[in-house]
Amino acid sequence: MSSQGRTIVRKQGMFFALACLAAAALLPPGAMAKGAGTCTAGTTLRLSAPESSQGSLLLIEVKSAKPLSEVQGDWGGRSVPFWREVASETRRKGLLGVDLEKAPGAYALKVTGQTTRGEKMSCSATVTVRKGRFATEKLQVGKQFVEPSPEQIKRADEERQKLRDIFDRVTPERLWDGKFRMPLDGVTTGSNFGRRRILNGNPGTPHGGVDLPGTTGTPVHAAQRGKVALAEELFFSGNTVVLDHGLGIYTFYGHLSEIDAKVGDTLEAGAALGKVGATGRVTGPHLHWGLTVERARVNPLHIVKLLENE
Ligand SMILES: [Zn+2]
Structure with a gap:
């Protein structure tokens, strides 16, 4: 980790480490690496991929130096389910679902919680949604x-x-x-996930599974x-x-x-x-x-x- 408080995006296995320095909040606007986030001291947030696409799922991992009592997430007004790792007081995992028709763009992810001693922690990151690549199929049906x-x-x-x-x-x-x-x-x-079907010339809803x-x-x-x-x-x-x-x-x-x-x-x-x-x-x-x-x-x-x- 940099002593200048710069956010480091480092690949760790399948995860990309996403910042963890309180000092990163002091960076001038625009200085942060794309997709990076910041956390209060002693906490890290990692995502399974640096960005997402329509219909995808991301795994989030929050790690704290101190035992956690609760963690919750919000991504553009949707809550993100988090659960406790078995036998771990200091880690939480969460799943971030990106709806198949969510408009591409950059959305703020905010994770908040507290330690067992009542100290508040929080992390924020930007999760970018790319357009999904889905097939279009023309079909004649009954x-x-x-x-x-x-x-x-x-x-x-x-x-x-x-x-x-x-x-x-x-x-x-x-x-x-x-x-x-x-x-x-x-x-x-x-x-066929996400496939757009044109049924007898009429566009239908995308295939949701x-x-x-x-x-x-x-x-x-x-x-x-x-x-x-x-x-x-x-x-x-x-x-x-x-x-x-x-x-x-x-x-x-x-x-x-x-x-x-x-x-x-x-x-x-x-x-x-x-x-x-x-x-x-x-x-x-x-x-x-x-x-x-x-x-x-x-x-x-x-x-x-x-x-x-x-
Ligand atoms: Zn089907």
């Missing part, structure tokens, strides 16, 4: 999906609102522990421990299960041929929650897998990667 009947529109609107209400609820406890797994055995990647290949009847596993928040048939995603993992983190499983869970059940990581199918608005069997972090729709493959060493 007329009933492009021009739904008034009843279907009403149903789809009600279901969208129901999902929004679920994602707005933040369960304060972290229900999961460890890494997140892929929901299908033997499947390591998915496709990844599609995982699977044949009808293949068991679908809970990506981590969580509580079933929804288990029913929806107009667009067919038989659907939504799991609440706590801290505003939800996973979504769509187009199931069969649902093997009910609302309120707590499922352990890897528990079977249903089977791959082709229900809802699909052209063939596959699993639609989604991830929502504090209402931001992000690529679920990112949580598998970011927490693989947990």
Whole structure:
């Protein structure tokens, strides 16, 4: 660390160290390295990447010289869920979800908290969002999906609102522990995240999850421990299960041929929650897998990667 109080951006494994000197606050405007942040004395903030893009997820690590009692984050008016590292009084981790349609630009991240002795700590950083690179696909589908009947529109609107209400609820406890797994055995990647679809000439909403290949009847596993928040048939995603993992983190499983869970059940990581199918608005069997972090729709493959060493 520089004795002149200059902010140092240093690569540490997958992390980029983001400043930690109280003196950095004294730097003249514009002197700070891009993406760097500052913290009060004795605290460091690290991000898993120096900048982000639409639909991505960043891991944040806060480290303090003194035991921490609480840490919270705010990123452009959205709260950032933080949790305590097992057996660590001085470290907290958090996930920053960048919604798939968040406008590109620079957004201020503010982390505040206090030590067990009541001393205040804070860190600030700028997280830049780049435009995501998503494919655009033109597709012809059954007329009933492009021009739904008034009843279907009403149903789809009600279901969208129901999902929004679920994602707005933040369960304060972290229900999961460890890494997140892929929901299908033997499947390591998915496709179509963020894809813009032009259906029969009309632009639709972007694809909010990844599609995982699977044949009808293949068991679908809970990506981590969580509580079933929804288990029913929806107009667009067919038989659907939504799991609440706590801290505003939800996973979504769509187009199931069969649902093997009910609302309120707590499922352990890897528990079977249903089977791959082709229900809802699909052209063939596959699993639609989604991830929502504090209402931001992000690529679920990112949580598998970011927490693989947990
Ligand atoms: Zn899909």
